[in-house]
Amino acid sequence: MINYRGNKLSVENKYVLKIAKNNQTPFYLYSAKAIKDNFEQFCRVFKKINPLICFSVKSNSNPKILRILKGLGAGADVVSGGELLKVLNAGISPKKIVFSGVGKSTDELKMAIKRKILLINAESYSEIALINKLSKSSKRKTSIGLRLNPDIDAKTLGKISTGRAVDKFGLSRKKLIEVCKNLKEFKHIELNSLSVHIGSQILSDIPFKKTLKVIEEIIRKTKTHFKFIDLGGGFGISYSSKEKRIKLNNYSNLVNKFKKKYNCNIIFEPGRAIIGNTGILVSKIQYIKNSISKSFVIIDAGMNDFMRPALYGAYHSIVPLIKSKSQSMKNLEFVGPICETSCKFSSYKKYYKIKEEDYVAILDVGAYGSVLSSNYNTKPLPAEILIDKNHVKIIRKRQSLSEIIKN
């Protein structure tokens, strides 16, 4: 969906250069068809299991994208009251919404209780007690899940690992077993699920398989029947040729056996696997500055527009909108305009011929891209544009300077 036609980068059948000339850079550009294809592919892999797929809204919360996913049958995994309101506005049924997060506020919990969402995935004893208290005052019983910290290393970047004992997420095995034993004291909650999410950008199915074993141990030890087992997200994509997209068929078979054995419904919470490779960030080269050791290619997109490289040291490939036949430039580094040394992107030993005022695209920015953009250095938020059935639609307008400088 996002590839070269001849030497011109295209999204679906549109030349990106044409869109760049008509819109102020930097901007995000997505393919609706790619989103649909990824979602359907995910459904196919897990078809036998018939899971509820709760799209992880933290990865991309553009309302138009949420509506596309809703149309495909997705539910939502939210991590804040704001995300909850967004998905309800997009028309996603409360019965398909799960609420994750280690520090939900009282107001956020009240909102979730009032809307009767499918599950609030609680992460501490105190949170369970608070849900119980709030549910009692609104005279209802709330459906909850318990998030397990299985102490499994997902072998991904340290900053996006969530399932080790040292990570803040979930309840340890011991604590979770203890909580299950004492749940009777909470009359206003109904325990319906056990959930896990061990990290993001996981490229091997081994950590997932190990997690399934820990869940079996918990079920055995607590003698509890969980109506839902929520296996989280985390499925990796390939950001470079070195990273192979995770193969999930084997895992799918294993989950299917598990589902039959324990007679439960399965929930997944994918974000990146659905949206990651469906978007690019289009940017213009402002200056090329030669230093002793390399050339800095200074583009107009910065860490305020796209934070993953600065935040996690994540690699994202950068390509020119018009590709020259040969590679002639040496030792260059793409950097942004923000006054931070970490406002930099990828480096290349060899690169296509490029010059000032040419355009480039940072690839695979659909997940954790726009959602992490900020007004740092008092820069406006970039626009988001979607190609949908041959139409170029602005799905978020670029913020104006006047909007951000007013008090």
Ligand SMILES: Cc1ncc(COP(=O)(O)O)c(C=O)c1O
């Ligand atoms: C609880 C939870 N579920 C799902 C996800 C989605 O992860 P991914 O985008 O890697 O699929 C996250 C993101 O880290 C998360 O925190």
